[in-house]
Amino acid sequence: MAYFDKDIETAPRERLREIQLSRLQKSVTQALKIPFYRDRLNENGISSGEQIKDLSDIRKIPFTTKDDLRASFPEGLLAVSKDEVVRLHTSSGTTGTPTVICHTKNDLNAWAGLVARSMVASGATKSDVFQNMTGYGMFTGGLGMHYGAELVGMTILPMGSGNTRRQLEYMKYFKTTIVHATPSYMLHIATKLEEAQISLSDLCLKKGFLGAEPYSENTRIKIENLFKIDVYNSYGLSEMNGPGVAFECEYKNGMHLWEDAFYLEIIDPETGEPVAEGNSGELVFTTLMREATPLLRYRCRDIASILAGECPCGRTHRRISRITGRADDMLIVNGVNIFPGQIESVIMRHPEVGTNYQILLENKGELEKLTVNIEISAAAFSGDIHSLDRLKAELAEDIKGAVIVRPEVKLHEPGSLPVTEGKAVRVIDNRIRI
Numbered sequence: 001m002a003y004f005d006k007d008i009e010t011a012p013r014e015r016l017r018e019i020q021l022s023r024l025q026k027s028v029t030q031a032l033k034i035p036f037y038r039d040r041l042n043e044n045g046i047s048s049g050e051q052i053k054d055l056s057d058i059r060k061i062p063f064t065t066k067d068d069l070r071a072s073f074p075e076g077l078l079a080v081s082k083d084e085v086v087r088l089h090t091s092s093g094t095t096g097t098p099t100v101i102c103h104t105k106n107d108l109n110a111w112a113g114l115v116a117r118s119m120v121a122s123g124a125t126k127s128d129v130f131q132n133m134t135g136y137g138m139f140t141g142g143l144g145m146h147y148g149a150e151l152v153g154m155t156i157l158p159m160g161s162g163n164t165r166r167q168l169e170y171m172k173y174f175k176t177t178i179v180h181a182t183p184s185y186m187l188h189i190a191t192k193l194e195e196a197q198i199s200l201s202d203l204c205l206k207k208g209f210l211g212a213e214p215y216s217e218n219t220r221i222k223i224e225n226l227f228k229i230d231v232y233n234s235y236g237l238s239e240m241n242g243p244g245v246a247f248e249c250e251y252k253n254g255m256h257l258w259e260d261a262f263y264l265e266i267i268d269p270e271t272g273e274p275v276a277e278g279n280s281g282e283l284v285f286t287t288l289m290r291e292a293t294p295l296l297r298y299r300c301r302d303i304a305s306i307l308a309g310e311c312p313c314g315r316t317h318r319r320i321s322r323i324t325g326r327a328d329d330m331l332i333v334n335g336v337n338i339f340p341g342q343i344e345s346v347i348m349r350h351p352e353v354g355t356n357y358q359i360l361l362e363n364k365g366e367l368e369k370l371t372v373n374i375e376i377s378a379a380a381f382s383g384d385i386h387s388l389d390r391l392k393a394e395l396a397e398d399i400k401g402a403v404i405v406r407p408e409v410k411l412h413e414p415g416s417l418p419v420t421e422g423k424a425v426r427v428i429d430n431r432i433r434i
C-alpha cells in the first residue's frame, strides 16, 4: 500500500484529534482577523482561539452560510493582506451568486498536497499519464487536480473540458492511464468512441477520477463497464479549496475525508442539530489549515453520512458516503419530495439505458407532471418495438417505486439529449408558480 504522507494518513485517531484541536484554535485566531468573523465570534463570547479548549467547543461558534459568503462578494472573507493572496477562485455558481475564496502560497501548497494524497490513495503513481478533462478556469477542478497530479509526478495532459474527439485521440496517442472528468462527461464521451474510430483496445485507460456532481453507484458501475476501468469518487467544493476534500482509496468503499485539513460535522438541515452517528445530513466543514480565507462551520448544503468501520487500506481518516444531493436539490412534485439522484440510481440499473437522461417538470391542469427523458443504448435502440415498450413500462414502474410519483418515460436515441461540458443540468423545471 502506497501513501503520499503515511504519517498523517495513518495517524492514530487520538493524535488526529490533537492535531484537529490545535489547528482549530489557529483557525479561530485567523478568522478573528476578518471583521465579519470578529463581530460574529465576539457576539458569541469568543475573542481568542485559546477559548476553544476541546473539539466540542466548536459548537459555541455560529454557522457560516453560503449567503454569508455571497454577501462578501467580491472581496471575500480575507484574513491576510492582499499582498499575500496569490490566487482566487469562485464557485461554479450552480445555485446563485458565486462565492470567492482567496489563497496564499501556503494555502495552494497544502491544497496540492491533499489532492496528491488523494490520487496516491487510489493507486496512482508517477508512471501514470493523467488527462485532465475539466475546465481550467475559475472552476477549481482543473487547476486543483493539475497541481496535485504534478506533485505526484504524473505526466499531465492539461486538456480542459470539451472537444471530445481530440480528448479521445490524445487518450490514444499519449497512452493516458488516468482521466479526470465529471461522470456526465465520461458517459458522454463513451458514445463518441465509435465516431472517433477508437476502440477500447487502442487505449491504456486504467482509472477515472470522477466528481463535481452527484452520481449513483449504478452509474459508477456503468462507466466502469463502458471503459473497463476503475472509477474513484472525488469530492470537493470551492469553499473548501476544491477537489481533495474526500476521495476514494483503492478499496472504493466511500471517500476518506482528510480530517487533518477539514473538521466535519453532520447536522439535520432543518434543526441545525448533529445527526445520530451514521445518519445522513448536511455536511458542515471547518477549515483547519487555511490562511487567507478560513471558514468556520460552513454549511455546504451537501447531504451525506459517515460510514462505519475501519478501511483495510490503513488510513485512519473516516470515510463519507456518496453525496446524495444538495439540500436545495430537492424537488417537490405534487407535494412529494424527490431527489434527482433517486431517479438516476434506478434507471442506470438497466443495461438498456444509455448515457444521458433529463428530468422535466411541467404543469398539467391543477397538477404537476414529471417526465423522464432517457437515452437508450445503441444495442437497445436497434431492438424491436415491443421490447422498447416493455422497457418504458419497467422504467416508469421503477421510478415510481423510488419516488412515489408516476412519471411519463420517454425513450430517446443515443446522443440525442443535450449535453453540457461542465456539470450536467439534469432538471428542467418549466412549472409556473402562482
Ligand code: ADP
Pocket: 090, 091, 092, 093, 094, 095, 139, 140, 210, 211, 212, 213, 214, 215, 233, 234, 235, 236, 237, 238, 239, 300, 302, 322, 323, 325, 326
Ligand atoms: P457550485 O456549488 O457552484 O457547484 P463548486 O464548483 O464549488 O460550485 O462545486 C462544489 C459542489 O459540487 C459540491 O458542493 C457538491 O454539491 C458537488 N460535488 C462535488 N463533488 C461531488 C461528488 N463527488 N459527488 C457529488 N457531488 C459533488
Ligand code: ZN
Pocket: 249, 250, 251, 256, 311, 312, 313, 314, 315
Ligand atoms: Zn481506504
